[in-house]
Amino acid sequence: MSKKVRVRFAPSPTGGLHLGGVRTVLFNYLFAKQMGGDFIVRIEDTDQTRFVAGAEDYIFNTLKWCGLEPDESPLHGGPYAPYRQSERKESYRQYAEQLVKAGYAYYAFDTPAELEEMRNKFKTAENPSPQYNQVLREKMRNSLTLGEQEVSSFLSEGMPYVIRIKTPLNETVSFTDMIRGEVSFNTSQVDDKVLLKADGMPTYHLAVVVDDYLMKITHAFRGEEWLPSAPVHLLLWKYLGWLADMPQWAHLPLILKPDGNGKLSKRDGDRLGFPVFAMDWTDPATHETTTGFKEKGFLPEAFVNLLAMLGWNDGTDNEIFSMEELIHKFSMERVHKGGAKFDYEKAKWYNHEWIKKSGVERLELGVRNVFEEKGIVITDSNLLLKVIELVKDRCTLLPDFVQQGSFFFQSPAVIDTDSVKPKWDDKKNMFFTELIRAYELSTLWETSDLEKEFKELAAANQLKPGELMAPFRIMLVGGKFGPGVFDIAAVIGKNETIKRIEHMLQLLQN
RNA sequence: GGCCGGUUCGUCUAUCGGUUAGGACAGCCCCCUUUCACGGGGCAAAGACGGGUUCGAUUCCCGUACCGGCUACCA
Known part of the structure; x- marks a missing residue:
């Protein structure tokens, strides 16, 4: 099993x-x-x-x-x-001590200043960062170089110390990464990492291994930046005698x-x-x-x-996946080896796709919040749902709903009269005055009825609908945006529509 | 410097030795739409380089270049 x-x-x-x-x-x-x-x-x-x-x-x-x-x-x-590892602090020491007893680790008494000095002293052009390794440890103050007597007196005096792993010389350690296949290292390149710090806390190296073992972790996935320390962890699994229980690794790009x-x-x-x-x-x-x-x-x-999708795909052209589908189709073997540059445009595209495919109810709360942040409190839930349905195809991010839909809930704050004025004349003024009357009398208030009346009236006045729809849009929403004009008029209702036309007519008179 | 990893359109990627090297984002054009989108159609755009192996390499091997990660009593 x-x-x-x-x-x-x-x-x-x-x-x-x-x-x-x-x-x-x-x-x-x-x-x-x-x-x-x-x-x-x-x-x-x-x-x-x-x-x-x-x-x-x-x-x-x-x-x-x-x-x-x-x-x-x-x-x-x-x-x-x-x-929480800080709460597990006491359990790490025994494993570090166990390693010391077995000869796989040692006490090191070097002060930070001494380490600094060592690094400066051995730093060369070819080796800008000397490591505390198989060679240099012989020159440092640790339980390998000090006499047994000295070590135990240091310890009993309470001199600060760390426990370092004693990496072997010239051994090959290798493991099979689920993404990268076999990866191997020569231990001569691996330094004697600190396992237990002077404050008694373990370093990451000791803590992951101990906790992954204790918590019966079977698979360990982490970023690629951890690949260079994999040999240290491998050695620890081996030295602690847990190799059979070592998790399978995958280092993510x-x-x-x-x-x-x-x-x-x-x-x-x-x-x-x-x-x-x-x-x-x-x-x-x-x-x-x-x-x-x-x-x-x-x-x-x-x-x-x-x-x-940043580093994985299922091998088909499909790019939109729900969590359920991802759980079903994901495989570590199909994860890319190379890093991926993050593309915010593509990220937004995913959101746009999800907004389009989400039902209006799914979007309701988020959209409501975004309106409230702008001080627009929505009381009519049905109206909100209707608006979402009307504008969601043109929203990439949630706040876009405000730009695309605020005028359904309040009169436009800013009205772009400047783009209407140059082409405005008495004929148009006349048309809209008549339109107000026609809409006032109309008993039907559906998108198609409104469009029909509008166009018939335009024809009667020998005007092109196109020249009239632009100003109409600006009257209703304040600018050149939003869904279809007649859809807007249908949703905001007769009174509001007429009010907005009148308002613009007034603005243009001044 | 050393070690490890990586390398296909500008970007994310498909390709399990034989393809006109496919898709998506972004870009450009057209249609739809008298707003902007959505939708539909199209254009442009790639195998880092050099050697092998092979009838045949983007694909397998080696080298070079380039990029990245690591090189702490940080994770």
Whole structure:
């Protein structure tokens, strides 16, 4: 019997969750759900200096918005609690000590200043960043170079120390990455990473391995930036005697900045004017807010969809997938090896597609909120639904509904009389005066009736409808936008239509 | 510098050795529409380079170039 699939997303709570982070969650989630497994969120808060208040809540709010609910987490609980590494602090030391006893790790007493000095001393043009490795460890102050007596007295004196892994010389370690196939490293290139810090906290390297083992993680997916530290983790799985339980790895391609090269960062979004975080994030230190996809007006369905397509496709021409379809069709083997530049235009296209294909009820709440943000409170729900149906095809982001539809709920605030005036004359004035009378008398108020009356009246006055529809539109909505003019008139009703025509006529007299 | 990874239209990508190298976004044109969209049709646009292997390479191998990641008591 094969083990139940268990995957985890292990963020450190240092700020907002960006595209790459959410995509990693998504791929974890899709894989887990497809395999009928568990999706775990574990908070990796072992670096107290980088801890940011509120970041953890933000992560869970983001997951909720995206519809990526964990099965186990500090918030959801679970059989392997606690799910916050700071709360698991005590359990890591024993494994580090176990490694020391077995000769796979050692105590190192070097101070930060001494490390700095070492790096400066051995730095050369060919080797700009000397590593604490098989060779240099011989020159440092650690339990490998110091006498047993000295080490134990240091320890009992309470001298600060870290525990470092003792990487072997010239061994090949390799593993099969689900995306990249076999990847191998020579251990001579791997340095003696710190496993346990002087403050007693584990580093990421020790903590992932221990927790993945303890939490029975079967598949570990993370960004490509982790590939170089894979050999350290491999060695740890081996030295801890857990090799048989090591998860299968997949290193996800990076999401790159749209222009130039390099990993996409928060700064790129600020610079180029698009969101990078899933939701608004306010830095508690600077009180600076970075806008998120949610607040920008993206539907979570579209956000998930566009993230999934950044590095994956199902081999067909289909690009629109619901969460259900993604769960069904996703496969790690089809994930691209190369990084993908983020294209905001394409991202917006996904949202547009989702707005078009969503039912009006699905859109109602979001659209209502967007109106309320602009001070337009909507009381008539049926009217709202009608308006959404009428304008959704021309809305890319949720706030577009305001531009495309505010005039259904209130008279246009700004009326572009300037584009009417030059071509305005008495004949047109006459026409609209007559139109008011005709509409006042009309008993039918459907789009087709209004259009028919309008055109008949135009013909009677020997005017081209085309010259009249432009001013009519501006009367009704204030400018050259919005759905069909007669649709608008039909929806806003007789009184409002007449009122707006009269208003414009008045404006033109002055 | 070293190690690891990557490389198909401007961008995201399809191709499991044989294709006029396909689709989508963006761009341009036309139709529809007397607004703007939506929709429909069309144009333009790609295998980094050099060697192999092969009857045949975008596809497999090697090298070069370029890009990226990592090289912390950060994740």
